[in-house]
Each structure stands twice: as C-alpha cells, then as structure tokens.
Amino acid sequence: MARGRLRIYLGAAPGVGKTYAMLEEGQRLAAAGADVVVGFVEPHGRRPTAALAEGLEIIPRRSMEYRGAQFTEMDLDGVLARRPQAALVDELAHTNVPGSRHAKRWQDVEELLDAGIDVVTTLNVQHLESLGDVVRQITGVPQRERLPDEVARCADQIELVDLPPELLRRRMLHGEIYPSERIEAALTHYFRVGNLTALRELALLWLADRVEEGLQRYRAEHGITTPWETRERIMVALTGGPEGDTLIRRAARITARVPGSELLALHVVPSDGLTHGDQATLAGQRELVESLGGSYHQTTGDDIPESLLQFAEAENVTQIVLGASRRGRFSTFLHGGVGPRTIRRSGPIDVLVVTHEHAAGTGSALRLPHPSRATGPRRFWTAIALAAITLPALTLLLVLLGEHVDLALALVLYLLTVVVIALVGGLVPALLAALAAGLLADYYFTAPVHSLRVERPADVFALVVYVVTAVVVGTAAGMAARRTYQAVRASSEARALSRLATAMMHGQDLPALLEQVREDFGLDAVSLLERDDGHAAEPRWFVAASTGTDAPERPYDADVECPAGDNLTLAARGHPLSGEDQRVLGACAAQLGMAYSHGRLAVHDAETGRRAAAEHTRASILLTASRDLRDPLRAADRALGNLPAHGDAEETRLLDQARSSVRRGLQLVEDLDELSRLHAGALDLYLRPVALDELLTAVLDALGPGGHTIRCVLPERLPDVIADAAVLTRVMTALAAEAQRHSPTDGSALLTVEARFGRVEIRVTDGTDGGARGVERETGPGRVAADSLTLRMSRDLTETMGGTLETVAAGSGFAVKLTLPTAAPRTGGQ
16 A cells, blocks of 8 residues: 655744645645545634635544543544545644544654555644754743654655744734734744744745755755755865865855855865874864854765765765865876866866965975974984995995996895885985985996996996886885884874773773873873963962872973863973874873863762752752641631730730731741742743733732832833733732831831833832942842742742842841833823
8 A cells, every 4th residue: 555645834833824724735635526534623713714624524523531621632543444535634743632542643644644645734843853942942932742853854745834924923913823812922922023033944944954855865866966056065175284274264255155055074084094184183174164154074085086076976066165285396296186186077066276375385485394204203313324324334345345246236235225214214215315325336336437427328227227216116115104104103092092081981080091191101290280260360270180290280380281171281291292292192181171071060960969859858848848837827817816806905916916927927838839839830920011000009909008108109101011910919019018027117118110221120128228228239130138938939930920130138128129021112092
C-alpha cells in the first residue's frame, strides 16, 4: 500500500489563516471529486472558518474523560474505518488527552499516512522543536507542545500562510482571533509588532532551508554537479597562514553585500595528516569565521585545487576566494600555484584571488625560508658540520689512493656522502654538500688536475649527471627527513595532549596535571595563575595550583607564559622553549584552564544544590507551619469575636489588641501560602491595562478608616499600567498598611505617583523625614529588605507582573518605590 501524502500549512502565529487555508484546500479537493473528510478542525469560535467546513463530511469526535472533565479528540479509528482519500486534521503539534492511543496528534497523522490516507494539516512555527528556545527568548512564553522537526521536514508539501504584523494585529482588534477579554493582553505581550516580525522571519528562514534541502536532494538524484546560483555561496580557502584573516574579512564583506548569501571556509589537510598550517592560527580563523556568521569545514586531499573544487561542487559554491601565493616565482614555476590551477579547473565557479601583505613580492625585503625549519636547528648544524668534516676527509683519502681512484668512483662516494647528509640535516645541507663535492671532484679528479677547467666532454657529462643526481637524491632524502621530523613532532604533540586529556578524564587533580605538563616539557616549575582585576590600579595574581621548586607567582616572574582562559595564565620556569613547543604548551594551557573552570563550576553546582535543598526544606517547613496555624488562628479569631464587651475601657483595648494580633497572624499565614504558590508557579496572572485611579480608591477602601488618613500626591492625569488588577491591589494594600504601621501616631503615611517615560513610579513612605530620605538614597533592587514577609511577597508579586520594587529604610523609617510599565494612552472614544 502506498503511503499517503502530507501537506502542511505553516504559519508564524495564531490567526494568520492556516485553518481557513486548510478548509479551502479541502473544498477544492472535494470539488475536484476527491473523497475528503474532516478528521479534526478547531475553528476557535471564528464564524467564517466554521462556515467553510460546511458541505464537508465531518467524522464525529471521540469524547474522553480526564480528571473529572470531558474532552474531545479526533476519532482515529473512525477516520481509519471510513478510509477517505484525504483527511483534514488541524493543529499537528497538539498533545492528546492522556488515555489516547498516541500521546501526540502527529503520531495519529503518521498512522493515517501509513494507511494510505492523504493528510492536510496546520502548524505554527513556534511549535517546531529546534525553534523552541528561540521563540521563548523572543516572546517570553515557553511552548509546551513541540513537534520534531523531522516530521515537518518529511512532508511532501509545505505552504506558508503569511500576514504582515500590522494586518494580524488589526484582525486581533476586530475580534477575529481571540475573545474580547483576551485582546488587550495579547496585543501588549505575544502579539507585539516586534514579536510577530521575528516569528515571521523564523518561519521564512526555516521554510527556505526546507526548500534548499529539496534542491540539494534533486541535484543529487539527477547527478547535477555544476553550481546553480539560486543562492550566493562564497567559500574562502584557508592554508593556516597569517593571510587567512584578510581573506575571511574580504569574503565576509562580499557576503554582506548579497542578501541571503552564505559564507564557508575550507582548510585542506594532506592525506598523511601532516598539515603545514599553524593549528593555533587555524583555531583563531575558525572563531573569526563563526563570529561573522559563516561555517568552518575541513577536508583531506593531496591535490589542493581538486579538493577545493570537489567541496565547492558538493556545496553548490558560486565563488571561491583565494589568497595570492606566498611563494616566489621560481617555486611557483616548479610546483605550480594553487590559484592558477584552481582557475583552470573551476569551470562556472568564479575564483577571486586576493592580494595581501604576506604575498610574494609585496614585502619591503626578500624573505627567505629558515634553513633549519624542516628538521630543527640541532640536526641542521650537525649536517653542516658533518659535510665540513666528511667531504675534505673523503677527498684526502681519495687523493692518497692516487691512481687506484678514477672519476666515477669518486662521484659515487661523493653521492653516498650527500645522501647521508640529506638524511641528517635535510634539503639545504644536502644541496650545499652536492655543490661542494662537485667542485672537489672537478678540481682533484678531472683533467687538468688542480683546475676547475674540464677538457674531456665525457668528464663534463659525468659531472653534470652527478650534480643533477645529487640534487634529486638530496631533495628526496630531504623531503623524507622533513616528513619524518614532522611525523615525530606530531606524534609527540599528540602524545602529550592525549596524556593530559586522559589524566583529566580520570579525574586527576590540578597539581597532578601541572606536574605532568612539567615533565612533558622538561620544565623546573609550572603554576596556573588567576588574575583578580578588582578595583586596584594593578591586577593581583593568585596561584590556583603549582608544581616544582620556586614556582612563579606572577606572569612576569616566569620564563614562559601562555594564556589559559579569560583570567588564567600558565606560567613556567625552565629552559627556553621553541616556537612549536610553546604552541603545544598553549594547547595544554587551554585544557588546564578548562579543567580549572569545570572544577569551579562543579563546586558551585554542588553548593547551589545544597542551598536549593535547604531552601526547599525551609519552604516546606514554612508551608506546613502556615497550614497548621491557619485553623487555630481562625478559631482564636472567632472566639475573640464572640467574647462579650463588659464596657471596661482597658479590657476593650486589650481585646481589640488581641483581635488585631490574631488577624495579623492570619494575614501572615495567607501571605506564606500565597508566596509558596507564587514560587511553585501555580499563581495565574491576567496582565492587562489597569486604571490607577480606580485601583487606588479600592486600596484606600480596603484599609478601612485608616485609609482615609493617607496623604496622596497624584498627577492630574493618571496613566494606565500593565498589571493584574487583583494582585496589584493586594500589593498596594499591603505596602500602605505597612507604611501606616511604621508611621508615628501624630503623622500619616504618604503615597506619591509620578509618570515617567514608559513607566509609573508609586512611592509609599511612612511620612517621616527618615522615610523621605530613604527614598532619595535608594540603591536598586539588589538592596530590597528581605526581613519582612510582606515586603518579600510584594516584591515577588511585582516582579512577576514585570515591575520592580525597591525599598530602603533610613533608621526606623519606611520607604518603598514600586515601578510598573504603562499601557498605551487611551483615546477619547474608549
């Protein structure tokens, strides 16, 4: 049985018309003679959407009970039994009621597709699993219903249903998306223009990637290797040299000029793994590429132009950026440049060769390669000394043998000497030895003797053949020596890094790791230093760990130092290190820095876990205590209320004081319960524009007779604030009551409201000079007093509504400032 086809209508937000488009497609299919049924459609109370479903056969929903409530879900068995050609199923990411056959609706759809039924469905981009975190950062709303991206990517057709943000908000205002009581909250939160624009861009980018995947699959299926310039892809070739940064920035500028283009960087490693690039330089260039929005790649191949072009064809690259050669003209003539060879083979791919300060001929002076770089300075000078001793000694021996030695024998012995020198010191000593041996053979063993002239043509030919053979053999032996040296060097570097990584995996402490580094590099002492910038003019250094005798305590006391992190440095004392050893030491320092940071994070996590457990225990104890105290306090309040008044003033005062204390205890118990619900995330808030004048009136009424003594300083026009009206009333009432409690007997609390740019500041003080001065000396949310349960609950509730609560007590004074965002101004018609 052939699998059914899946068609998805993708939208950036609710209300763009996905369900409407799905029903239109169903009506079109039905008009074309297809057997179409409605498996599940949720019109959300929208009459045009519900009307569009008329005329289509609707499979009745299945009713289910969960936790005492009735729910309806798609009747999967009913749709399978009906076996239509196509089924309309709304909300692909929906979570089914527990007890259903599948946990998710997309699993129901998969079963329909397996049965050969085509499915037309809808999906919002915020429900895609890969975009969940991004959507939460944009909107502030976590998405609980997630759909695996692979389900959507496997769809046969995906169509974007799009609306501009302004038009979508207009539909919202007209009541075409949400009920009227949810419109204001939606417009000020999820349906802000910025949120809708960002979600729209996410949908377009995700769908563009989906189209790109389809194009690549089509090219692979049809064997198309020539690039299709549907999107500009600029690839920069990196050698690991210092010119890489210039090339990357140039390619990034080209990419920035072409909207929708993509930047790639490629480094080709020889098949033997002995890369000629500096690994530290390549690591820095990789970070640069990724910081500019590109991607870094690495491939293996001996023919660099061929490897570049193979990767370019596979990735549909349209432009290749190369650096001008750093080799001289003679070297380029012998070996052929990468640029010219790439250009000859590139075909339709454009190749841009960028000059740079490191290119051959651009410097102010001729830069020659270091002669000892291939095998190291010790072996280089050993080979030079060997040539200086062996060639004269061999010549003297051959001269002493006299007539028993002819030119052929001398040249063979000289050739053997050149090969030995090449194996010891590399190419340069071998070439010098070959030229010197040729001159010695000409001077001592060709007629006329003791002269550089050559009479016989056969001797000239023999000398020329010898020199060419010596150069070829010396070159081959030098290259072998260089590769051997590089292999040994790479092996030792890998072994050092592997030993350090293995020790880290086995959980060795930091001093043991430092001791291993000290032994690997033969150093006297090694320290890992941490910098504390603080507020001092000169940063202070602390020894995080050390090993060896007289370990350095500051970087400038060390012979060698390498950065190990943002504030970490590896300092060492001992013999000087070569540049390659310093590079490997830098890699080890980076690993040690990571080990140190991970250790600190582990300690911090353990401490955080202990604190969280203690906080949880404390919260549980407080919640249990509040619940246990609630009934006795209520009973005491009822008992005090039933006590008869005997008319004695002192007894009446004491009775009123007892009632007030019991009621305050009850209020504290309620506050504890409310605080626990808030921290558990069980407190539902309804944020909407709230009129401050009406809210302040309710607060003063809730305070009873004492509320009329509070002095209020208000502007002529009070703006609306975004808040939950009930929660804000409770917070303001609690703060005003606290200010009254701190105010003197002959004074009154003060409430001041000021409207500022985009926010409203409400100040509540006890009316004394101390309270007023406290407001002037406020230092921010970090200094909120936490010793009062009322203040703590008020602060948490305020922050939950998106505001801030700052409080400073000067002496015995009380002063708080509550800040909330304002709503858009109301028009005269509203």
